[in-house]
Amino acid sequence: MRRKSFGHARCPVARSLDTIGDWWTLLLVRDALRGACRFSDFQQSLGLAKNVLSTRLRKLVDDGIMRLEPSHLRPDRNEYHLTDKGRRLLVVILALRQWGQEQLFQDGEEMSEMIDTVTGAPPQPLRVLAQDGRALVPEDMSLRVTIR
Numbered sequence: 165m166r167r168k169s170f171g172h173a174r175c176p177v178a179r180s181l182d183t184i185g186d187w188w189t190l191l192l193v194r195d196a197l198r199g200a201c202r203f204s205d206f207q208q209s210l211g212l213a214k215n216v217l218s219t220r221l222r223k224l225v226d227d228g229i230m231r232l233e234p235s236h237l238r239p240d241r242n243e244y245h246l247t248d249k250g251r252r253l254l255v256v257i258l259a260l261r262q263w264g265q266e267q268l269f270q271d272g273e274e275m276s277e278m279i280d281t282v283t284g285a286p287p288q289p290l291r292v293l294a295q296d297g298r299a300l301v302p303e304d305m306s307l308r309v310t311i312r
Contacts, residue, residue, distance in 0.1 A: 174309065183227050184253065188212065188220045190260070193246070193253050196230065201243040229253070259290050 170178035184190060188210065195209050207217055221244055224230040229250035232242040246253075261278060269275050279286055292300045 184229070184256070186220070188216070189224065190253075190257065192220055192224060193229065193250060194257050196244065196246045196250065197254055197257060201245055202235070202241075203244070206244075224250070255290070258287060262289055 170182040173179055173182070184193070191210055192206055195206055200206055200209060203217065203221070206212070206221070207214065210217070212220070221230065224244070225232055228247055230244045231247050233245055235241040235243045258278065265275065265277075277286055292305075294300050294304075298304075
């Protein structure tokens with residue numbers, strides 16, 4: 165069954181999911197944020213079949229989230245590097261990571277942790293803030309239609 169496209173939806177969440185909603189896509193971005201750039205890096209990390217991995221990476225390039233560059237080690241091979249658009253997904257990955265840490269792990273359970281390389285401390289928990297700096301909860305917000 166073919167999935168529905170939300171590429172023309174008025175909702176930014178729906179359009180975002182149309183581009184990055186596949187779980188392999190976010191895991192590939194996660195790995196790229198950690199420095200993976202070779203096809204073999206992604207395959208080793210995720211254990212994806214080569215044809216599936218190739219399709220997912222091609223989509224990330226087509227969507228402008230990654231770009232292909234010749235490898236410095238092997239110029240006959242390409243590497244995948246995040247574009248600025250792809251690097252901006254750090255906040256999405258961090259939000260998912262923080263939610264997962266809080267909601268899906270038991271006390272004492274081992275998990276990976278993202279840390280600041282300068283201080284060794286994890287980043288502050290993400291919060292949704294109003295323009296004046298107040299913390300917002302869902303009840304404080306509503307939607308409106310606007311033109312960009």
